[in-house]
């Protein structure tokens with residue numbers, strides 16, 4: 001059996017998201033690009049490729065990975081490109097979206113051979129976290145002034161607008177798209193394509209997929225644009241667990257459990273956004289605080305209810321461990337980095353990556 005800790009990607013669960021994405025594509029005409037910033041575990045790209053149109057990126061490394069490992073359409077975006085990377089970015093992309101007019105003008109010549117776009121910031125967002133709110137005050141994420149954009153329209157053919165964040169509420173999405181139309185209609189009318197970014201949880205349970213698809217189709221028809229979606233979380237939600245083993249138990253006013261993993265190192269987003277991990281079913285009379293093995297005092301996955309008293313050697317599986325985990329894992333405390341395994345559709349397990357001391361050593365010098 002594979003040694004914990006490891007991330008376990010379950011293809012049958014991933015398939016459920018892929019099938020919903022395929023339905024939205026079919027009904028709306030929108031294209032769906034995997035946002036690599038959220039999930040870039042390329043061992044499952046062969047599987048995802050049949051259901052998605054390509055990838056979108058936030059750096060040179062991501063655009064290269066998307067081009068080489070996923071293929072199909074490859075969108076390049078970055079908050080800012082450096083002079084030394086722009087030629088390589090262009091060589092891997094079929095579309096480049098600049099974050100600012102300044103970058104568009106600066107790299108006009110180098111990017112002239114591929115389709116170009118600009119990020120717009122509509123000033124509204126669904127984020128309840130200021131950390132992840134593209135419309136936060138003084139945001140650097142995209143251009144907001146239509147008058148400034150008009151003069152560069154001859155250099156671009158489309159726009160990217162990413163203003164949703166974990167948005168499960170179709171009515172809110174619908175309203176915000178209305179705000180975008182009101183604010184940017186003259187620009188949208190001149191565009192050939194519009195990417196509506198990520199952050200829309202349309203693969204979640206009970207999401208009104210038909211209404212969503214209809215809204216996208218209506219938007220596409222009204223402006224004559226090809227719509228793109230950039231699902232990160234929505235592509236991989238609930239597909240993966242982080243498998244851990246209990247190494248120790250203590251009592252300090254509460255039952256404490258230490259596992260062979262670390263929230264700081266292996267599920268960093270939860271710590272950044274001050275959220276708990278999830279265990280299933282989280283029911284039973286034995287409550288315990290599950291902690292990581294790094295020396296950070298607050299390396300805590302959360303408090304959970306277990307059917308039996310948790311003992312050394314027990315397995316704890318953290319749910320929903322695909323998004324912003326593997327792409328953010330790190331070597332803090334030198335804690336063993338989780339392997340990556342895949343449960344195939346026939347139920348068999350395949351380990352696709354293990355990390356060793358040399359990986360830790362090579363990450364430093």
Ligand SMILES: Cc1ncc(COP(=O)(O)O)c(C=O)c1O
Pocket residue numbers: 035037038077162164165166197198199200230231232233234
């Ligand atoms: C431009 C862009 N597209 C797509 C995404 C993916 O968002 P999510 O994983 O919430 O779907 C993000 C998240 O940062 C983003 O900034």
Ligand SMILES: NCCCCNCC[C@H](N)C(=O)O
Pocket residue numbers: 129132165166199269273275324
């Ligand atoms: N679960 C807490 C919020 C997570 C936000 N994830 C989205 C990340 C965002 N799109 C970004 O990195 O800007």
